[in-house]
Amino acid sequence: MRQPTAQLQRGSVVIITLWTITLMIILVAVLASQTRLSAEVAYAHKLELTNFAAQQSALNQAEMELMMERMPLPPEQQQSNDVSAASLNQALKTPAYRYNGQTLKLAYPQADNIEVRIWEHAGKINLREISPPHLRQLLEKKLGGQGKADTDKLDMLMDAWTDWNDLNDGVSPKGAEKDYYLGLPTPYLPRNGKPETVEEILNIKGFAEVFADVDLDAAFTLYGQDELVNLNVATVEAMRLLPGLDDDSIGKILAWRKDHEFQGNGDVAQLVPPEKMNDLRPWINSRKTTGYYTIMISTKPEAKADGDDNKTDTTAKPADKAAAKKTATDDNTPPPTAFAETVYAPSPTDRPQVLKINPYQQIPLDPEPLAAAAEAKK
């Protein structure tokens, strides 16, 4: 039986309306996602710019801080009426020793998400001034310990070191000069002079293998008058290389220097066993300062990590999340980096002289876990 035309027409109107609405929805969705995309891009761009500006301003403030270090204190700050033991201890500490890599609060405030750290180069081992017997000790410790290292390999490394640094092209008995380096897959010439960056020593025959697991910039420096290390500001990486120190004593040193100061070797001897102290003594000078600093400006990672977590919350099951966390702590993920600037700041009136800039410098190890472990043992 046929339906009346009016009803037929009413049915077609419904279908046409539905189709129109569907198409309209698609149109609006496409437009919305497009707008959202450009908004996100603009936001990311703005965030990046703001961060970079905050980083640069913190860098300038850190340079200012180093200049202020050389100025006399204003009269009203010189005397404090607080006579509690803690404040006296604090007042007696050398202010320059706060440049040991801890997160600093500068005289002028920085943006909230910016972390400023400064390392005084007295806390690193000087590669330009190191004496061959001292270098041999370092290598010996790295190759397995005193008396246990392969003497042949040690001789080879030492001769290669000499050949790299001396001005001539004469080859030492077990060393390497031009002929060896030009025969490599990527050929290069030896320096025949003092190194200009610490990473350069990786190019010396055999050294890349020995120092593969060391953050060289954290352990070594090229600046200062001698190779001695001031334990008040020493980096974990440098202390790990020093003869006579193991993670146990390093932890003790780190915990102790939080509220004390090493005035001389006597203070160190309280923390390091006597037989080890004999190895360590020729390496340390608890009063050394150099005036060379590395400033590192990093952006706090929290904000970014939160964003990532939220994403995994909505998309991943708990098991996946655990897997994601595992990969995040994997060795393959690159270590955190910071904008680093190495400066020489000898004067209160001139801007520090910049010696090296690396926008993607690896941040040295956090001393906190080692110090906490030592405190827990006590």
Add this chain to the structure above:
Amino acid sequence: MKKSAGFTLIELVVAMTLTALLLGMLTVGLYGVVNDWQRDGSALDTTLDRTLVVLQLDRALQSAFPHSYIDTKKLGQYVYFEADKNSLSFVSTVSPQRKAGLTAWYLTSDDKKGVQLKQTPAFADDPRLRLDDLDPVPLLPEYTAQWSFLLQKNADTKEWVQEWSGRDHQSLPIAVHLTLTPREKGGSKQVLEILAPIRVWRNPSLQPIAPTN
């Protein structure tokens, strides 16, 4: 009068015209939007790529390092930074792969091929020993580059110069000005500029040579 069961011809024509009109409008609108989106997406991609390249160049120039090498023929120690009209070569702590150590950058600008790049680790010698054997990679094929360098003439005066040789100056310029001009004239692309200050312009073991007039 008995109502007819079907549509009249006029009714059909009107309905079909209206439907066609509506569908046509929708199609055109949708086509426009999708097309627009695709164009925006690919434009965004290339803009992002280009922005990254420009940003990397800027960072690399700002992190330039006064790397020095020994010339075995002349028996002298020289700072490495070489630039003429068509090529610019410098050593920086930055490399696109974020490798540790120093990297030598070698930029060339060509009217036909645009801006090209060669890279090699700087090690401790003259990077030109390795650069000659490398093939250049296109960096910004749609652009040509011009560069100039800020020279500290004496304590008070600075001057922009067109060429630079580390051998003559024994130091780096205190700033580099890079202008990237689109090869197609009148296109939608704009002229890009990089002005990078170089704060590490002196090698501690070498004395900069004062320019002579």
